[in-house]
Amino acid sequence: MDTGIYGRVSTDEQAKEGYSIRGQEQKLKDYARIKDWQIYDVYIDEGISGKNITERPAINRLMDDVKAGRVKNVLVFKIDRLTRSTSDLIYLVDLFNEHGCAFNSLMESIDTHTASGRMFLKIIGIFAEFERENIAERIVLGRERKVKEGLTLCSYIASYGYDRPTGQKIQTINEQEAQIVREIFDLYANQGVAITEIARRLNLRSVPTKHDSKWTTNGVRNVLKNHNYMGHVRHHYQDEQRAYTVEGQHEQIISPALFDKAQHRLTKNPRISPRRQPKEENYFAGFLVCAQCGSKLHPHNLYRTLKDGSKQFLGNYGCGNTVVGACNASEMSARKLEHAFQAYIAEIADFEEDNTIHLYEQEQEKKEQQAVIATYQEKLRQVEAKGREALDLYVNNIFSVDEYRRVKRRLDDDRQSINSELERLQVDVEKIAQNKLEIAKNFKDNWAGLSNTEKRMFLMQFVEKIVVENEKIGTGFHDKKVRVFGVVFKE
Numbered sequence: 001m002d003t004g005i006y007g008r009v010s011t012d013e014q015a016k017e018g019y020s021i022r023g024q025e026q027k028l029k030d031y032a033r034i035k036d037w038q039i040y041d042v043y044i045d046e047g048i049s050g051k052n053i054t055e056r057p058a059i060n061r062l063m064d065d066v067k068a069g070r071v072k073n074v075l076v077f078k079i080d081r082l083t084r085s086t087s088d089l090i091y092l093v094d095l096f097n098e099h100g101c102a103f104n105s106l107m108e109s110i111d112t113h114t115a116s117g118r119m120f121l122k123i124i125g126i127f128a129e130f131e132r133e134n135i136a137e138r139i140v141l142g143r144e145r146k147v148k149e150g151l152t153l154c155s156y157i158a159s160y161g162y163d164r165p166t167g168q169k170i171q172t173i174n175e176q177e178a179q180i181v182r183e184i185f186d187l188y189a190n191q192g193v194a195i196t197e198i199a200r201r202l203n204l205r206s207v208p209t210k211h212d213s214k215w216t217t218n219g220v221r222n223v224l225k226n227h228n229y230m231g232h233v234r235h236h237y238q239d240e241q242r243a244y245t246v247e248g249q250h251e252q253i254i255s256p257a258l259f260d261k262a263q264h265r266l267t268k269n270p271r272i273s274p275r276r277q278p279k280e281e282n283y284f285a286g287f288l289v290c291a292q293c294g295s296k297l298h299p300h301n302l303y304r305t306l307k308d309g310s311k312q313f314l315g316n317y318g319c320g321n322t323v324v325g326a327c328n329a330s331e332m333s334a335r336k337l338e339h340a341f342q343a344y345i346a347e348i349a350d351f352e353e354d355n356t357i358h359l360y361e362q363e364q365e366k367k368e369q370q371a372v373i374a375t376y377q378e379k380l381r382q383v384e385a386k387g388r389e390a391l392d393l394y395v396n397n398i399f400s401v402d403e404y405r406r407v408k409r410r411l412d413d414d415r416q417s418i419n420s421e422l423e424r425l426q427v428d429v430e431k432i433a434q435n436k437l438e439i440a441k442n443f444k445d446n447w448a449g450l451s452n453t454e455k456r457m458f459l460m461q462f463v464e465k466i467v468v469e470n471e472k473i474g475t476g477f478h479d480k481k482v483r484v485f486g487v488v489f490k491e
Contacts, residue, residue, distance in 0.1 A: 002040040004071035008081045024077040073102040147235040150249040159228045160210045171250045178253045189262040195220045203325030214326035229253045281313045283456035290319040291469035293327040332470040336482040344484035464488040
């Protein structure tokens with residue numbers, strides 16, 4: 001177990017109490033050798049007080065190594081060598097636990113591999129929880145008091161139109177953004193312009209949001225509903241039963257009359273998002289993703305009446321972000337999309353096992369697989385730790401021979417089960433890609449003979465998303481070709 005040895009002594013302590021930093025270090029090294037722990041590094045803060053951890057270079061270096069996973073066990077001479085602050089001790093123990101790092105104190109006989117050591121940490125955990133709850137209560141009370149004094153919380157970022165620099169209690173108007181806020185209210189409340197059109201106009205003028213992103217209908221609607229702009233502060237606004245509004249100390253951007261006019265129109269035109277099942281011809285609906293911006297593509301149903309009176313379906317798919325000017329992807333016809341999809345599947349199905357079928361999803365597959373393997377490897381490490389703990393209990397005459405054998409048998413069974421699962425999970429990416437290849441071949445062999453309803457069922461069973469673009473290939477308006485960038489198959 002990679003162990004970090006930490007020692008500290010202040011000048012006063014060394015003079016008054018006879019502490020020797022070299023003596024501490026030697027005893028800790030000897031103890032680590034007895035326990036068969038591998039020493040990763042020695043961290044020494046010499047001549048430094050233990051009142052806090054912010055001004056100690058060695059302990060900060062130790063914390064960095066724990067966070068990086070390089071140190072899995074911390075050994076100190078006494079707890080007060082680590083810190084004399086209860087809050088810092090709680091913080092450090094939480095940090096060690098979070099990163100799977102054990103903690104041992106030589107003089108207090110604290111070893112997290114023993115029952116008494118774990119009990120001590122649980123006691124610390126109880127006090128830590130108590131302290132965290134007290135802090136949470138104080139934060140809630142502080143926020144309530146702040147709002148009632150008319151100060152905006154700005155927990156994450158100030159509202160569009162305002163700035164609140166660090167250390168400043170009252171937000172101030174950002175005149176450049178405030179002008180856009182006034183324009184939004186005027187367009188919507190006085191001129192009757194739709195929210196979608198407002199967002200589109202702002203994007204066409206390249207007006208950024210507070211996050212330097214594109215305007216959306218939700219973004220414009222949130223501006224129109226924000227009480228901040230008429231000088232008010234609201235708290236718990238997402239909970240109708242707890243919500244309340246008070247007069248703020250900041251300067252208003254719009255008048256209450258204009259705000260009320262906008263709210264009246266919002267109430268008259270409620271947001272409606274009906275969920276409609278796609279028409280039979282729109283079997284790709286819900287699977288298509290824009291290659292330019294990552295937004296969903298939505299179907300537009302068009303029909304042409306033929307000479308015999310029958311109707312021909314000429315459906316298109318368009319990116320949802322083009323409505324507000326956040327994407328310039330052009331629409332694509334359902335007919336061209338069908339041909340592009342068939343060509344992509346045919347191309348994949350014709351690849352050999354070692355070809356580029358693996359490239360599109362290979363990295364994602366690897367990450368998902370490695371995350372699961374890492375979970376089981378951590379379980380295996382925990383079983384090994386329990387085995388060492390049981391052995392220590394037996395050596396110290398806390399466990400009888402029978403008790404030790406019983407625990408060891410159970411841990412051996414757990415170890416065998418985890419190893420079996422690891423062997424099953426450690427499948428080559430080529431084998432995973434081969435499964436995708438079989439699905440692609442299935443598509444190629446069956447797709448053309450399926451009805452529209454069957455095609456949708458087929459997609460629902462095997463496909464997660466299809467990334468597409470209407471690629472421009474010439475100078476003419478219609479010189480475009482639908483291209484399928486990739487198909488993400490379901491597991």
